[in-house]
Amino acid sequence: MKRGCICNSVANDGPTEVFMKFAKILLFSLIAFSFVNCVELFQSKKKKDNTDALLAALFVAPNCGSGSVSDAAGKGTRYQFSGCSGDVTATLRAFGFTANGVSFGGGLQGTSNSSTILTNASSLSETGNDSKAGIEITYIMNQADSTVDALIQSTPSFIGPGVQLSPTVAKWLDSATAADFVTTASKPWTSSVGVPKTVCLEVHKENSKGHIFGWSIPCNLANRSTYEFEEEDATIKGGITDGRIGLKINKAVIQSITIYTTKLGLNKSIQ
Structure with missing residues (x-):
């Protein structure tokens, strides 16, 4: 098995191919980052909704x-x-x-x-x-x-x-x-x-x-x-x-x- 295949691949590629590979890596990173942020935002909203629901439940408690x-x-x-x-x-x-x-x-x-x-x-x-x-x-x-x-x-x-x-x-x-x-x-x-x-x-x-x-x-x-x-x-x-x-x-x-x-x-x- 060859070692350093990524490096060898990049070294053997031309400038255009190198740019395209790094662009794909950057795009994937941005998508992953956005996904993580969306999950955190959803969780924060869910926590807030749960808090609001709890307060509402307290105020409609019997008597x-x-x-x-x-x-x-x-x-x-x-x-x-x-x-x-x-x-x-x-x-x-x-x-x-x-x-x-x-x-x-x-x-x-x-x-x-x-x-x-x-x-x-x-x-x-x-x-x-x-x-x-x-x-x-x-x-x-x-x-x-x-x-x-x-x-x-x-x-x-x-x-x-x-x-x-x-x-x-x-x-x-x-x-x-x-x-x-x-x-x-x-x-x-x-x-x-x-x-x-x-x-x-x-x-x-x-x-x-x-x-x-x-x-x-x-x-x-x-x-x-x-x-x-x-x-x-x-x-x-x-x-x-x-x-x-x-x-x-x-x-x-x-x-x-x-x-x-x-x-x-x-x-x-x-x-």
């Missing part, structure tokens, strides 16, 4: 995500937290909330009044110079001294009218101060320690004051002809642009919150 609601109480958006896990800050940001001191565990777990969530923009509907905000909350109290402060026209600093919920009763919030309902007193209900409880709450901004009211049942079951608890002339800080929804979650779990964009109130009433 974790947001969806439209249209029922007897009106139209709005329901945020389900009971099935969520992972990075709570990133997930809530995707839902339109900022969060502090909360974690996932059967819902949004909070340990003190410093455990908060807040919508990152106004969630209120507007009618003339008035603004309306209605929400429904499903929660579980962990202890007898647990509370959830629902600020239903909150500023970014959690100042505004709303309702403070304890295991058995509701109080009204004037700014951040809790007091017994007087206009229509809140009647005690069965303890919500360790069991889910759903309430329907609303605040109407009427001129410069807030009208607070609600029911200790889901909004679509509420008797629209009367309020279960009510207070008028609550102080409102800031304007409509500060009309966010904020929760302070003290030793409690929020399983879901529904924010209605249409007013509740009495039938055909804008009280």
Whole structure:
């Protein structure tokens, strides 16, 4: 067998034949390089597609995500937290909330009044110079001294009218101060320690004051002809642009919150 056949072949070829052989080698190398790059590009795209699919799967997990609601109480958006896990800050940001001191565990777990969530923009509907905000909350109290402060026209600093919920009763919030309902007193209900409880709450901004009211049942079951608890002339800080929804979650779990964009109130009433 002859050795150095390639060299001998090149040496015996003329200039044209040598050029053609090296051109073929170069062309083959370019094709091989392009093929490798295409494979790597396809793999990178596949990895990205897989990542996107994983994120999509997380957001459609049962009982974790947001969806439209249209029922007897009106139209709005329901945020389900009971099935969520992972990075709570990133997930809530995707839902339109900022969060502090909360974690996932059967819902949004909070340990003190410093455990908060807040919508990152106004969630209120507007009618003339008035603004309306209605929400429904499903929660579980962990202890007898647990509370959830629902600020239903909150500023970014959690100042505004709303309702403070304890295991058995509701109080009204004037700014951040809790007091017994007087206009229509809140009647005690069965303890919500360790069991889910759903309430329907609303605040109407009427001129410069807030009208607070609600029911200790889901909004679509509420008797629209009367309020279960009510207070008028609550102080409102800031304007409509500060009309966010904020929760302070003290030793409690929020399983879901529904924010209605249409007013509740009495039938055909804008009280």
